[in-house]
Amino acid sequence: MATGRGAGLLRPPASSGRATFLELFFDLAFVVALTRVTQRFVDLSDDTGWALVAGLGRTLLLFLALWLIWSHTVWITSRYEPERSIIQAVVVGTMFAGLVMAVTLPRALEERALPFAAAYLVVMVVRPLVVAAALRGHPRRLVPFRLAAWAAASAPLWLAGALGPDALRLPLWAAALAVDYLAWALGWPVPRLGASAVHRWRIAGTHLADRHQQMFLVSLGETILVISMVFGGTDYSPVRAAAFGVAFATSALLWRIYFHRAGLLLPEALGRAGMPGRLGTVSERAHLLIVLGVLVTAVGYELVIDHPFGPPRPGLLLFVVGGPVLFLVARTLLEYEIFGRVSESRVIGLAALLLFTPALARWAPMVGLSVVAGVLALVALLDALLSRGRPLEPSASSVAREESASGDRDSEA
Known part of the structure; x- marks a missing residue:
């Protein structure tokens, strides 16, 4: 060239x-x-x-x-x-x-x-x-x-x-x-x-993965900023302190679920791909949804800390439950692209959140946030149990296999 x-x-x-x-x-x-x-x-x-x-x-x-x-x-x-x-x-x-x-x-x-x-x-x-x-x-x-x-x-x-x-x-x-x-x-x-086509571009795959992970951490940092400012700016009370603690635990669980296995292996998967642009495109779309899910979750934190036991508001569940649901869906997509499979823990977590949603519409906001934290804790626990004693499996990206088999190249890549 x-x-x-x-x-x-x-x-x-x-x-x-x-x-x-x-x-x-x-x-x-x-x-x-x-x-x-x-x-x-x-x-x-x-x-x-x-x-x-x-x-x-x-x-x-x-x-x-x-x-x-x-x-x-x-x-x-x-x-x-x-x-x-x-x-x-x-x-x-x-x-x-x-x-x-x-x-x-x-x-x-x-x-x-x-x-x-x-x-x-x-x-x-x-x-x-x-x-x-x-x-x-x-x-x-x-x-x-x-x-x-x-x-x-x-x-x-x-x-x-x-x-x-x-x-x-x-x-x-x-x-x-x-x-x-x-x-x-x-x-x-x-x-x-x-x-x-972007997926044919020659790029530094590990760099792209690193930047996607950093943006996830930036969005997670936004949740910490929200709960700190809201809790610090309202009158102290034990129930608000409890809501603050549950919100922090939820963010910590989002971090744990994201980086367990697939999130940790993203740089390796993009680094090993023959044409990392293809997998990078999928990763970019997944992280768009992941970041959006985290931001929506942060909104739920603010609303719950402000009025932990306020009147039930069905619309509030759009943030308290909708954010974690969007996060789990996007994280499942990322896992599928890295390993070519979906963990049972993600499916169980999504099913549980959707199953509890109608009941949570009739309960106080603090109850909804606590249930979400409990479901995410269950997902993290199942992840740990299912992977205990097993070595970190290599990436089995279906996208990487397709690009290796096709051998596509772009003269301007």
Whole structure:
């Protein structure tokens, strides 16, 4: 393959799979963003019916826009050498744009729509052009050109939503975001150049896994921040202290369940894959749901600590039970992709949560959170019992087997 003068920008095979300090610094902007997303979810706790559905849709849209920015950045630093000055400048610039999006997020669908959309578009349109210019004559420069072309195509929808009537903002932005995610799924096809599917990209698989694990820990840190601030900001009482303790135990159990076996082996699975981009794509989708599940769970913490034995509210279960259910579903998906199987403990946990939900709708919030913690403890206990005395099994990813058998390669990968 022709190299051109931009070949030095590519990640060498011997490059470290660990995230750089700049990338960890970059995540700080998304700590702020995730806090804003959680607060928007909390503000919906008193809504019911269509108001609740619409509010969830608005918050989910903003979260997905943030996730796209973060995830694209992770793929860039897994694909190109993050120690190069141009990539560091790209990461710092993206961090600033992400911080602008985080600051404007609480009112992003109201009077702060324009700065939110402008920051998003600068990253989506300008950033790939900078990378393409840095690649110079290298064939890979065509990939960021594709990204910029598709982002420019959806830009009018983002700008029309920001500048137009408030009533049209949500549908226009939803359509724009759908275009951006569809382009990613299709590989940003353009006339004559065709597509460049992400799963065929040559990346540092261990680095991508490391970044996904770090984002999970960032979201878990958000739960610790929530319970600390809520408990510290309310009048002390024994029942609130008990709710604080149960919430912390729940977060610790989420950590344990995530890293048991499959979560721990993710870097190895991506490192051993012949084409890690394929498994990395699946991992990215699973972690999107995992992070969202953790954030929704954090909302449940705040609501329960505020009023541990308040009146039953069926809508509250959307956060108290819905978050852990989403987490377990996504964690099951990740396990299947790593090992080609599903643990009985995950199935039992999901079945138990769904079975208890109707009854929990009639009980105080503290009861619901305690039952969720008990079910997660059962999952963690079953994990420990089923794996006791057994060596850590190697990855048996079905995706890795498919890519090894097909031997797919992309001339621009």
